[in-house]
Amino acid sequence: MALLEELREAVIDGQAKLAAAKVEEGLAEDIEAGTLLREGLIAGMAQVGKLYEEGEIFVPEMLVAARAMTAALGVLKPHLVEQGVASSGKVAIGTTQGDLHDIGKNLVAMMLEGSGYEIVDLGVDVPADKFIEAIKDGAAVVAMSALLTTTMTNMQLAIQAITEAGLRDKVRIIIGGAPITKSYADEIGADGYAEDASSAVRLVKEVLAA
Ligand code: B12
Incomplete structure (x- = not known):
């Protein structure tokens, strides 16, 4: 066309x-x-x-x-985005530390918002303590995005920091971005991975139901 x-x-x-x-x-x-x-x-x-x-x-x-x-x-x-869906939970989303790519992250946030989730957008280059603060403020899901092979490892560091802060069992953690795979998500102890924004919506629903 x-x-x-x-x-x-x-x-x-x-x-x-x-x-x-x-x-x-x-x-x-x-x-x-x-x-x-x-x-x-x-x-x-x-x-x-x-x-x-x-x-x-x-x-x-x-x-x-x-x-x-x-x-x-x-x-x-x-x-x-679909209209008029009741709030289904709070999702804190951000691009991992050292990474400035935000188009994919914004798209995921947009689709989640349209599906009724309350979005806390932490922006880009997000250090672990920002994710920790968001969990303390009631985020039920942390969604991390990385586009660089050099910054995807910071997802693992963030998960470690969340665990050390004693918050790992209070939150579901999902990850995504071009270099991310399901096996990487498993390896670093995330709760899930999705390859695009619409599957991210399904994933959030799944991890919150688990
Ligand atoms: C646009 C772009 C930029 C822009 C970013 C602008 C912005 N505001 O985002 C700018 C120019 C700033 C940039 C900079 C750099 N970039 Co760049 N960039 C890209 C490019 C062309 C497109 C990325 C994009 O927006 N794609 C479109 C979106 C919709 O797709 P997406 O991000 O993958 O998101 C989807 C899924 O992955 C998923 N998803 C994403 N996040 C999440 C999160 C969750 C939780 C879930 C479930 C799903 C999910 O859903 C999204 C929607 O469907 C890619 C090439 C590529 N093929 O990806 C290179 C690319 C990512 N960049 C690259 C590089 C090398 C750089 C620089 C280092 C270049 C330099 N020398 O300075 C810098 C790094 C800056 C930094 N510190 O981050 C490399 C990375 C290589 C690697 N293996 O690490 C790539 C792959 C280009 C290449 N082929 O070499 N870049």
Whole structure:
């Protein structure tokens, strides 16, 4: 579909206004929000990652692409989230220490919020003690995101710190992000892993029921 191609190109070229406008155009044409997300925005961002890997683009281009994706997500948000669901529990979410990637984390937060969870967004580069504070403030779930192989190990350190603070049995811990796998989650003692934002919603429901 031409519009999805144009949306991908707008993200890749880092054209924030155009990306937002293309999402609006897609919604007006009754293209599903999930399709615009997956086949437009996420596919565009995957291409950005590939171009970076191949040395075709550099960090500044990645950054403007991220801004374009964020702008377009802002338009898409009300259409991704379901309305009027009662609060199902408090989820504290953040990108692990040393890591500044927040698009995936924001998407997971958005979908959880739309499914009725109260979200405490701790932002990026979140040290273990911030997660600990959030648990003391009543978070039933801690959700950690990492996009770098060098920062995913900080998830394990955060889980250790939570355990040492005597809080491990008060909270469910889920993790995600491009380099994360189910076996890594098992290895570091997390309660679960999901590969994308919609499975994150199912996962939170599951871990809270367990
Ligand atoms: C955009 C981007 C950036 C932007 C980030 C802007 C922002 N505000 O987020 C900027 C330019 C800042 C950046 C910086 C860097 N980046 Co970068 N970046 C990317 C890129 C292209 C896209 C990431 C993204 O947003 N994807 C789209 C979202 C929707 O996907 P996602 O994050 O994976 O999230 C989904 C799932 O993983 C899951 N999920 C995510 N979090 C969670 C959490 C939970 C709990 C659950 C259940 C699920 C879940 O659900 C999400 C939605 O479906 C990736 C390439 C890639 N293929 O991932 C590289 C990439 C992650 N970056 C990389 C690198 C190397 C860097 C830098 C070190 C570059 C440098 N030399 O400075 C810095 C590091 C900065 C830092 N300290 O964090 C490498 C990492 C390599 C590695 N193996 O560690 C990648 C893979 C690029 C590459 N191919 O080399 N980057």
